[in-house]
Amino acid sequence: MLxxxxxxxxxxxxxxxxxxxxxPANFPAHVLRFRNRRWSKHLGxxxxxxxxxxxxxxxxxxxxxxLQHPLAMRYHGHQFGxxxxxxxxxxxxxxAQVRDGAGNLFDLGTKGSGQTPWSRQGDxxxxxxxxxxxxxxxxxxxxxxxxxxxxxxxxxxxxxxARNDEPSPTRGSxxxxxxxxxVRFGTFQRCAYYDDREGLARLVDYCIAEFHPDAxxxxxxTKAVNLLTAITRATAAMIGQWMAAGFVHGVMNTDNFxxxxxxxxxxxxxxLPVSDPNFTAAYFDQNGLYSFGRQPTQxxxxxxxxxxxLLPLADAEDLAKGLAPYEAAYQQSFAAHTHQLLGLHGSGDxxxxxxxxQAFYGWMTTSGxxxxxxxxxxxxxxxSDTRLKASxxxxxxxxxSFAPVREFITAREATHADRLTLPYFQADAPVxxxxxxxxxxxxxxAAEDDWSAFETKLAHLEAARLALAP
Numbered sequence: 269m270l271x272x273x274x275x276x277x278x279x280x281x282x283x284x285x286x287x288x289x290x291x292p293a294n295f296p297a298h299v300l301r302f303r304n305r306r307w308s309k310h311l312g313x314x315x316x317x318x319x320x321x322x323x324x325x326x327x328x329x330x331x332x333x334x335l336q337h338p339l340a341m342r343y344h345g346h347q348f349g350x351x352x353x354x355x356x357x358x359x360x361x362x363x364a365q366v367r368d369g370a371g372n373l374f375d376l377g378t379k380g381s382g383q384t385p386w387s388r389q390g391d392x393x394x395x396x397x398x399x400x401x402x403x404x405x406x407x408x409x410x411x412x413x414x415x416x417x418x419x420x421x422x423x424x425x426x427x428x429x430a431r432n433d434e435p436s437p438t439r440g441s442x443x444x445x446x447x448x449x450x451v452r453f454g455t456f457q458r459c460a461y462y463d464d465r466e467g468l469a470r471l472v473d474y475c476i477a478e479f480h481p482d483a484x485x486x487x488x489x490t491k492a493v494n495l496l497t498a499i500t501r502a503t504a505a506m507i508g509q510w511m512a513a514g515f516v517h518g519v520m521n522t523d524n525f526x527x528x529x530x531x532x533x534x535x536x537x538x539x540l541p542v543s544d545p546n547f548t549a550a551y552f553d554q555n556g557l558y559s560f561g562r563q564p565t566q567x568x569x570x571x572x573x574x575x576x577x578l579l580p581l582a583d584a585e586d587l588a589k590g591l592a593p594y595e596a597a598y599q600q601s602f603a604a605h606t607h608q609l610l611g612l613h614g615s616g617d618x619x620x621x622x623x624x625x626q627a628f629y630g631w632m633t634t635s636g637x638x639x640x641x642x643x644x645x646x647x648x649x650x651x652s653d654t655r656l657k658a659s660x661x662x663x664x665x666x667x668x669s670f671a672p673v674r675e676f677i678t679a680r681e682a683t684h685a686d687r688l689t690l691p692y693f694q695a696d697a698p699v700x701x702x703x704x705x706x707x708x709x710x711x712x713x714a715a716e717d718d719w720s721a722f723e724t725k726l727a728h729l730e731a732a733r734l735a736l737a738p
Contacts, residue, residue: 277335277365278373282474285467286455287339290361292328293382293392295442297426300326301396301719302403304420307446311366311374325363325444326423328381334364340384344461345454345523346573348557353461355454355523356386359393362450373478375450376420379443393429396439397710400722402534404709406445407726408701409531411733413608414509415502416531417447439714447530449479453574454523460577468492468581475527492581495527496590500571501597502529507567508601511560512609514540514639518549520558520566522573539701540639543632568594608738611647611687612680624676631673637664644698648682658696692735699728 283289300318303325308314316324323329330336338361344353361384364376379402380394403419410416427440451471459467472491476483483494506529510517517524518536526532536550545561553559558566571594575587603621606628607614614621632642638661645659646652656665664670687693709725712718 278474278478279339279362279365279375280335282470283339285464285470286343286458287341287362288356288385289337290340290384291382292338292361292378293425293442295326295423295425295427295440297424298322298326299424299426300421301399301424301441302419302422304418304446307418307420310368311446312369313366321421322423325421326425326442328363328378331364331366334366335362338363338378338381340386341450341452341455342386342458343452343454343523344458345452345521346457346570347521347523348553351457353458354386354388357384358387358390359384363444373448375447377445377447377450379445380425380440381442391429393425393427393440394443395429395431395434396424396441397434397714399441399443400710400713401537401706402443402445404701404706404725404729405534405537406531407729408539408699408732409513409515411699411729411736412509412513412515413605413736413738414513414515414531415506415529417445420444420446445532447526447532448528449475449526449530451475451527452523453525453527453570453577454521456574456577457522460580463580465580468578472578472581479528489582489586492578493586493590496571496575496578496587497593499527499529499574500591500594502527503567503571504594504597505529505601506531507564508598508603509605510563511602512605514543514560516540516547516549516558516560517563518553518558520563520570522570525567525570525574538703541702542636542639543629545633564598567598607680608683609643609647609736610649610677611683611685611736612649612677613683615680627672627676631669635664635667635669637661640698640700644693646677647693648685648688649677649680651682651685651688655693660697687735690731690735692731699725699732701729 300322303321324331328338340357340361342356345355359380360378361381362375362377366374383392399422403422406416406419421444423442425440425442428437429440430436431438469488472495476491476495480495480498483498485491485494516538524533538549540547546556547560548556571591575591578587599622600618603614603618603625606625641661645655709722712721
C-alpha cells in the first residue's frame with residue numbers, strides 16, 4: 269500500500285502559475301517492460317499487482333489522495349546558448365508527488381505520455397529504444413554513485429512511431445521517471461522573463477521548504493541568495509560526479525538542470541570509452557559546446573543564468589556571492605568521487621588530491637587506457653595487484669608514465685577491501701555501457717523481442733551498485 273501522504277502533491281499550490289492540467293494519451297496496448305522494484309518498495313508501492321501498476325503508470329489513473337490531473341510544467345531555457353521562451357513539458361507531465369518513510373518528497377514524472385500545450389507540433393511520444401536507453405543510463409549512474417533521477421517504469425504502448433534518428437516505424441513506449449524535483453532552472457527563467465516577482469518568491473519558498481530547508485531566512489533577498497548557494501553546491505557536486513564517472517550528458521541546456529542537482533532529461537548521453545576532453549555525445553553539437561571537458565564550464569554558465577533570473581529578488585553583488593562556492597564544490601566532488609570509484613580514501617588535503625587527479629587523468633588521456641577497465645583494475649589500491657596483472661591492458665601498468673599514478677594509489681588506504689571478494693570483482697572485466705553495448709542490447713529486442721540480454725545487463729549493473737555504493 270502507498271504510505272500515508274501527510275501533504276500530498278505540494279506542487280499543486282503552485283500549479284496555477286507553473287503548470288497546465290493535461291490528459292494522458294490513450295494507448296492501444298500496455299505491455300509492462302520494466303518496473304523498479306527497489307525504488308517502488310522505498311515508496312511503499314511494491315505490493316501493486318502488474319494490472320494495478322499499468323493502471324497507474326500507463327493509463328495514469330490517479331494515486332489515492334494525489335494529483336487528480338497530471339500537470340505539464342511551464343518553463344523557458346537557454347538551448348545551446350540561445351534563449352527559448354517556447355518551452356515546457358511537451359511529451360511529459362508531473363503525474364504524482366509522494367513521500368518516503370522519512371518524509372522526503374519525490375516526483376513521479378513521465379516521458380512519452382502524450383501531447384500537451386507545449387508539444388510544439390511534436391507527437392508527445394517516446395520510442396521504446398529511448399525508454400530502454402534511459403533505464404540503462406540512470407541505472408548505471410546510480411550504480412556509480414552519481415546523483416540521478418531513476419527510471420521507475422517502462423510500458424510498451426503498441427504504437428508505431430516515425431523518427432529521423434531511428435529506423436522507422438519504431439515501437440512506442442511511456443516512461444515514468446522518479447526524481448526529487450522537476451523544478452528546472454528554466455522555471456525561474458520563465459518568471460524573470462515575465463517580470464513575475466511574486467511567482468519567483470513563491471517558487472523560492474517552495475524549493476526551500478521541500479529541498480533546501482537550510483536556505484531559509486527572514487528576508488526574501490537572503491532566501492534567494494541562500495537558495496542559489498545551495499543549488500550551486502548541488503550542481504557542482506553532480507558535475508564532479510559526472511567527470512569521475514566518465515559521463516557525457518550531451519545537452520546541458522538550462523531547462524535540463526533542476527534545483528536538487530540530479531541528472532535527468534537523458535538524450536544523446538554517452539560514457540567515455542577512453543579519456544578524451546573533446547568527446548561529444550550529440551551528433552548535432554558540431555561545435556562541441558557540451559563536450560566532456562566543457563561540462564564544468566557549462567554547469568557554471570547555467571548557474572549564472574539562474575542567478576540572473578533571481579535579480580528581481582536580490583542584488584547582483586549578493587547573487588554573485590551565491591555562485592562563489594561553485595569551483596571549490598566541483599573540485600571537492602570530483603576528487604571525492606574519483607577516490608570513491610577507486611575504492612580509496614583521499615589524503616585529507618584537497619590540494620594533494622587534485623595533484624593526484626592531474627596525474628591520474630593525465631595518464632588516462634595520454635595512454636589511451638580504457639576508462640571503465642582502469643577504474644575496475646585499480647579498485648582497492650594495492651589490493652588490486654592481482655587484477656592489474658590479469659588485465660587486458662596489463663602492459664600499460666608497467667610503463668614508466670604509470671609510475672607516478674601507482675605511487676599515489678599505493679599511498680592511499682582502501683575504503684572497502686572486503687568488497688573485492690564480491691562477485692563483481694571476481695569477473696574479468698567491469699560492467700560497461702558504451703554505445704556499442706547499448707546497440708547490442710537493443711538489437712535482439714528489435715529483431716525478436718528478446719529481452720534476455722537487457723535483463724542480464726541490469727543484473728550486472730545491480731552487482732556493480734552493490735560493489736561500488738558509498
